[in-house]
Amino acid sequence: MKRFERRSEDASEQVGLSDGRCVGYDQYGAVDGRPIFYFHGVPSSRLDFCMFNDDEVVRRAGARIIAIDRPGCGLSTFKPGRRIADWPNDVTAVADHLGIDRFEVLGWSGGAPYALACAALIPDRVISAVVASALGPHDVPGLVEGMSPETLRFFTLNRDRPEIGRMFDRLMAFGARRNPEKFLERSMSALPPADRDVLRTPGVASAYVDAVLEAFRRGPRGAQLDAALLASSWDFDPRAIGIPVHLWHGERDTDAPPAMGSWIAASVPGCRAVFVPDEGHISLVVNRVELILSNP
Numbered sequence: 575m576k577r578f579e580r581r582s583e584d585a586s587e588q589v590g591l592s593d594g595r596c597v598g599y600d601q602y603g604a605v606d607g608r609p610i611f612y613f614h615g616v617p618s619s620r621l622d623f624c625m626f627n628d629d630e631v632v633r634r635a636g637a638r639i640i641a642i643d644r645p646g647c648g649l650s651t652f653k654p655g656r657r658i659a660d661w662p663n664d665v666t667a668v669a670d671h672l673g674i675d676r677f678e679v680l681g682w683s684g685g686a687p688y689a690l691a692c693a694a695l696i697p698d699r700v701i702s703a704v705v706a707s708a709l710g711p712h713d714v715p716g717l718v719e720g721m722s723p724e725t726l727r728f729f730t731l732n733r734d735r736p737e738i739g740r741m742f743d744r745l746m747a748f749g750a751r752r753n754p755e756k757f758l759e760r761s762m763s764a765l766p767p768a769d770r771d772v773l774r775t776p777g778v779a780s781a782y783v784d785a786v787l788e789a790f791r792r793g794p795r796g797a798q799l800d801a802a803l804l805a806s807s808w809d810f811d812p813r814a815i816g817i818p819v820h821l822w823h824g825e826r827d828t829d830a831p832p833a834m835g836s837w838i839a840a841s842v843p844g845c846r847a848v849f850v851p852d853e854g855h856i857s858l859v860v861n862r863v864e865l866i867l868s869n870p
Contacts, residue, residue, distance in 0.1 A: 586620075588649055589671045597664050598649020602639040603632035609677040610867070611665055611692075612641040613685030614785065616709075616804060617743060617797035619648035622682070622785035625778050625856065626863040635867035639680075642668060644688070646796015648788045656799070659809045661688045662696045669699065680704045680866070682859055683830060684804050687711075690842070691808075693815045702818040706866060707827055707855045710834030712805045720831030724764040732801035739801070743794035747787060754783045766826040769854035778860060812841040819845045822866055824853030 588596045600620050614622045620641035632639060642665065646652035653660070669677055678701050681689030686708030693703040710717045712733075718726055732739035750757040758779055762770045772778050789797045819842045823835030832849060839847035850858060859866060 586649060589668050591664070591667050593653075595645065595651035595653060596649070597645075597651075597668055598643040599668055600641050602627050602629060602641065603635075603637045605638060607633070607636050607638035609638050609640060609669075609672075609674045611669070611677055611679045612639050613661075613679065613681040613688045614641065614644070614647075615683030615685060616800045617647075617746070617789040618684070618785045619643050619788035619791075620785075621648070621781065621788045624781035624784070626682075626859045627781075628863070631864045632867060635864050637867045640668065640672065640674075640677075643788075644796065644800055646792055646799060648791055650796070652792060652795050652799075656803075657809045658687055658691050658803055659695060662692045662699075665692055666696060666699060675699070676701050678702050678704070680706070681708065682706045683855065684709050684800065686830075686838075687804060687808060690812055690815065690819070690838070691810045693817050693819060693842075694810045694812065697815075697817050700817055702820070703815075704820045704822070704866060705838065706822040706859050707824060707830050708821060708835055708838055709804055709830045710837050711808050713807050714837055717831065717834050717837055720828065720833060722764045722828040725829050729801050729805035732798045733805040736798055736802060740794040740798045743790065743797050747790035747794070750783055750786050757783065757786075764828070765856075766828055766854040768824065768826055768852060768857035772857045772860045775860075778856070782856075812838065813843065815842050821845055821847040822858060822862070823847070823849050824855060824858040825849050825851050826853060827855045827858070829855040 586600050588598050590596050612623050620643045623641045643650035679689040679692045686705035689703045692700050821839050839845045
């Protein structure tokens with residue numbers, strides 16, 4: 575059976591939109607598998623699925639992954655003033671381009687609210703949604719308790735002081751490009767042991783750095799606005815979701831505290847939630863990607 579291997583930059587693709595923007599995407603897994611649109615973290619890009627991707631594992635799960643860059647990140651054009659609720663329009667444009675009518679969505683970390691927005695707003699296209707290590711809205715009391723100070727500072731700065739946030743993001747990209755080993759050490763210092771362990775794996779470490787660098791390919795505006803939106807009120811109602819949603823969350827997560835997963839599980843009707851002891855933000859999916867992909 576023909577498979578999509580890990581895509582090189584030359585193999586990445588773009589879709590032109592009616593408003594003149596373009597959306598970049600990569601594909602992984604089986605060409606004839608179940609189409610699953612994957613939404614990345616923040617600050618990140620379509621490349622962060624490579625942290626979790628073992629093509630044989632994705633193939634065994636019967637999946638065809640389409641990983642998309644959000645506006646201003648990676649290969650996708652920036653969209654000023656966008657909201658989370660605008661995202662389903664970009665997703666359907668890519669799906670139409672690929673000739674895909676119905677599909678599943680998978681959102682990791684900052685991609686989770688975008689997956690839930692698709693579940694709420696385009697239920698005629700989305701079969702089911704999976705969210706892993708999901709970020710919740712910062713304006714709900716108690717949800718940011720347990721978030722690492724470094725992570726909370728990143729979101730708050732990008733939301734409340736966007737110009738300084740973009741400067742901070744630019745410095746982050748410069749540091750990751752100039753000295754990736756030091757960048758990794760600094761990133762790992764704020765993470766729980768489970769995440770530090772998986773980031774010591776060469777393939778996961780390189781994919782993590784590549785995904786962050788790709789987020790800033792077009793400059794810091796896309797990642798800054800993405801972080802600001804994720805730290806703000808959601809502009810869709812998770813209580814309106816009527817399709818199956820499955821949530822996976824690590825109990826040691828300090829980037830998206832378990833309270834966020836609990837709030838989402840309580841807010842989405844019929845949500846099936848699995849909380850995994852001793853797993854963190856990244857390790858949850860690295861260690862359980864086949865199970866997550868096999869249980870939409």
